[in-house]
Amino acid sequence: MKIWVYDQPREVARETFADYLDPATTAVISIDMHRGHLEDSPDCPCPAPRARDVVAPIDAFHRQVRARGMPVVHVKSVLRPGGEDDLRGIPAAWRRTFAQHVGPIPNADAHALEGSRWTEWVTEVLPQDWRVENKRRLSAFYPTDLDFLLRNQGIRTVVFDGGFTDCCVLNSAFDANNHNYRVIVLRDLVRGTDDHLESAALSMVSLHLGLVMDSAELLVTWRG
Amino acid sequence: MKIWVYDQPREVARETFADYLDPATTAVISIDMHRGHLEDSPDCPCPAPRARDVVAPIDAFHRQVRARGMPVVHVKSVLRPGGEDDLRGIPAAWRRTFAQHVGPIPNADAHALEGSRWTEWVTEVLPQDWRVENKRRLSAFYPTDLDFLLRNQGIRTVVFDGGFTDCCVLNSAFDANNHNYRVIVLRDLVRGTDDHLESAALSMVSLHLGLVMDSAELLVTWRG
Amino acid sequence: MKIWVYDQPREVARETFADYLDPATTAVISIDMHRGHLEDSPDCPCPAPRARDVVAPIDAFHRQVRARGMPVVHVKSVLRPGGEDDLRGIPAAWRRTFAQHVGPIPNADAHALEGSRWTEWVTEVLPQDWRVENKRRLSAFYPTDLDFLLRNQGIRTVVFDGGFTDCCVLNSAFDANNHNYRVIVLRDLVRGTDDHLESAALSMVSLHLGLVMDSAELLVTWRG
Amino acid sequence: MKIWVYDQPREVARETFADYLDPATTAVISIDMHRGHLEDSPDCPCPAPRARDVVAPIDAFHRQVRARGMPVVHVKSVLRPGGEDDLRGIPAAWRRTFAQHVGPIPNADAHALEGSRWTEWVTEVLPQDWRVENKRRLSAFYPTDLDFLLRNQGIRTVVFDGGFTDCCVLNSAFDANNHNYRVIVLRDLVRGTDDHLESAALSMVSLHLGLVMDSAELLVTWRG
Numbered sequence A, B, C, D: 001m002k003i004w005v006y007d008q009p010r011e012v013a014r015e016t017f018a019d020y021l022d023p024a025t026t027a028v029i030s031i032d033m034h035r036g037h038l039e040d041s042p043d044c045p046c047p048a049p050r051a052r053d054v055v056a057p058i059d060a061f062h063r064q065v066r067a068r069g070m071p072v073v074h075v076k077s078v079l080r081p082g083g084e085d086d087l088r089g090i091p092a093a094w095r096r097t098f099a100q101h102v103g104p105i106p107n108a109d110a111h112a113l114e115g116s117r118w119t120e121w122v123t124e125v126l127p128q129d130w131r132v133e134n135k136r137r138l139s140a141f142y143p144t145d146l147d148f149l150l151r152n153q154g155i156r157t158v159v160f161d162g163g164f165t166d167c168c169v170l171n172s173a174f175d176a177n178n179h180n181y182r183v184i185v186l187r188d189l190v191r192g193t194d195d196h197l198e199s200a201a202l203s204m205v206s207l208h209l210g211l212v213m214d215s216a217e218l219l220v221t222w223r224g
Helices: A014-020 A049-067 A094-102 A146-152 A165-178 A195-209 A215-223 B014-020 B049-067 B094-102 B146-152 B165-178 B195-209 B215-223 C014-020 C049-067 C094-102 C146-152 C165-178 C195-209 C215-223 D014-020 D049-067 D094-102 D146-152 D165-178 D195-209 D215-223
Strands: A002-005 A008-011 A026-031 A072-077 A130-135 A157-163 A182-191 A210-213 B002-005 B008-011 B026-031 B072-077 B130-135 B157-163 B182-191 B210-213 C002-005 C008-011 C026-031 C072-077 C130-135 C157-163 C182-191 C210-213 D002-005 D008-011 D026-031 D072-077 D130-135 D157-163 D182-191 D210-213
Touching: A002 A195, A002 B094, A014 A182, A014 A210, A026 A049, A026 A165, A049 A072, A049 A157, A049 A182, A049 A215, A072 A146, A094 B002, A094 B195, A130 A146, A157 A165, A165 A182, A165 A195, A165 A210, A165 B165, A165 B195, A182 A195, A182 A215, A195 A210, A195 B094, A195 B165, A195 B195, A210 A215, B002 B195, B014 B182, B014 B210, B026 B049, B026 B165, B049 B072, B049 B157, B049 B182, B049 B215, B072 B146, B130 B146, B157 B165, B165 B182, B165 B195, B165 B210, B182 B195, B182 B215, B195 B210, B210 B215, C002 C195, C002 D094, C014 C182, C014 C210, C026 C049, C026 C165, C049 C072, C049 C157, C049 C182, C049 C215, C072 C146, C094 D002, C094 D195, C130 C146, C157 C165, C165 C182, C165 C195, C165 C210, C165 D165, C165 D195, C182 C195, C182 C215, C195 C210, C195 D094, C195 D165, C195 D195, C210 C215, D002 D195, D014 D182, D014 D210, D026 D049, D026 D165, D049 D072, D049 D157, D049 D182, D049 D215, D072 D146, D130 D146, D157 D165, D165 D182, D165 D195, D165 D210, D182 D195, D182 D215, D195 D210, D210 D215
Parallel strands: A026 A072, A026 A157, A072 A130, A157 A182, A182 A210, B026 B072, B026 B157, B072 B130, B157 B182, B182 B210, C026 C072, C026 C157, C072 C130, C157 C182, C182 C210, D026 D072, D026 D157, D072 D130, D157 D182, D182 D210
Antiparallel strands: A002 A008, A002 A210, B002 B008, B002 B210, C002 C008, C002 C210, D002 D008, D002 D210
């Protein structure tokens, strides 16, 4: 089975990671594939344009996941419309720090506001999918009920796709690891700030947190 | 005030980050500076040799922090001696994944076992310091009482030093950010797996999580 | 100031509990005042008929709270419509245990299902109020983001009203206490399973967790 | 099988609660059986004298539990010696509220201080038992790593014995329930503030949280 270790392909015996590979106890977690990151518009409040490339491939992967009877969980940031979670409370750090890198973000104040178009999903979300819609900062796990949900469903392995490999995806992989889930990050279905940080984040995952794989390889591996 | 943004120095106005800079509500969090990472011996169970270089500088920085009346919190991994937290339960991912990168880690089974010499502090820990001694995986926050402690003491800013910039330090910075602490990571007082991942982790902090600073600069800034 | 200690009125000096009484850092938390508990209908899925008596008094109290510029937080149980949080996962204990006491609960399976009429608020919820709508079991705090919200808003005292004094209210008071909020439960604005358990739960609050007060007395006390 | 529902014995079919009764996924949690509650001395910092009666019976029960190869977890309050968790931070509510009921508690400031004799176990703690020694307030679960431990060991049912039925035991039963553990409280091996609150707390458990049983009955039931 091919995994990626520190940005290099590596053939490993499937048995070495057998506990990562049981479809019956696996869920796919798709992070922040919403209009507020992905819309191609100057007023996109928190642009992650590189992730647009993976919208169609993620949809295709999820279809295969559902066809196997496995759950897809969509997680996204939504903030209370009055600003209590952020601008009118303790503001999220990225508002000032990311702006040091990319310059002012014109419409950042509209980011993730409940009820706004910016919270609409861009990827396909079907009725049987599970949704977690109160991510408030970077992690899919805190302060949401994702862990409660996964645990209640007997999930032991989480497979991540979606947005900002070096931010929300990496953070969620850390959290999943700390909660003793087996972690897989899909190299072809995540996108980071840029190539450099994306690659570095995947290297960190591969060293400390779990497996970095291509989605096609994982599908083959699940077939057994 | 000089900060580092994506590995480059940047001069910013102190007022831009005034809420990060109040010594009265700041604690320094020192991560995993224990013998199990730092001892120069072939049976060191989880070697992080690069962090040996910062033992003396961290001690010197902590002395100045204490002299200002500010708290130093030492956090370290300790696992129940019977293995219930790890080897005899759901084993930590790094045992298999990090070994893909560095090869077999001969004495890894002894890592962090309660009561063993591997849990001894290498940096100076004084009676007035605070200690969190049940980190079980990578984060200083989960499943420990660090948040309970900081909150009870009215802490709003956390300053990180210590070990594995791209692992436990980065994970703890993510968690601190999600709990709405203001985050500062000290570039000269943390060490990562290697130069590349260390630099990338600091870049991620600087973009998404908070400030990357040199310790000397922070001391000057605190002086006001 | 009059408080209730183990079901008896007691006059105490306001200064003894001064840290409980600052309106500027206080929020009112109203628990589970929804149709699924309160509707007077044979298919009410989880009947708490005694709490119907406090709907109007709670609304009146909240109006005064808002008039002071203080926040009202409405928390309620909502379960994913597919049953993943409960019936199709690990079912909530009360389904079998409460039925030992009251007999079969005919429509219990419909309890709290997202999108159903059973989740509609019965008390007045205004746009400026805060809502927490993913309570999954008994506590208002886990696995919701209530603590994240309160903390972000600098809240230090929580005042509880609403339903099942000896269940969700008591559980939430325990959790608030463990997170070091100052706790006040409003004796006239909560209702329990029956008089006996309601009184016992208030006695427990008064001994271990915080203040039991009448809402009129609290309003007077806030006036200072 | 005999359970207690709202203080009355009830015969129920074992199959109704089959998921509560698998010894292979059950742990016994013993709460706060330490000298600071149990010592018969005027300077006992937080007296719970009624619980002295269950020391020997708890020890006897634990011996049978261990003989079955099942884990016993001892949880107790320990506070950092400098007072950061309590008196020199946000003080625990009970210090003022419980004193309204029983009058001044002379040596309360010494309660649970790390390194003091008050934290010594009174019940038998064997090397193979698991220990959780950083309970800070009332719950055995927060901010400790009890959930991390139980989950890592595949535990699904928790059986409680120990001290203050209407306080730490009840709070821990609520938390266990919210985390979807199956909960059993042993009626003969817990003690509350007084008969009235003890009985009421057990009634609450029996209605909302799980099973109230006698320890002898549970042992018989486990035999199958």
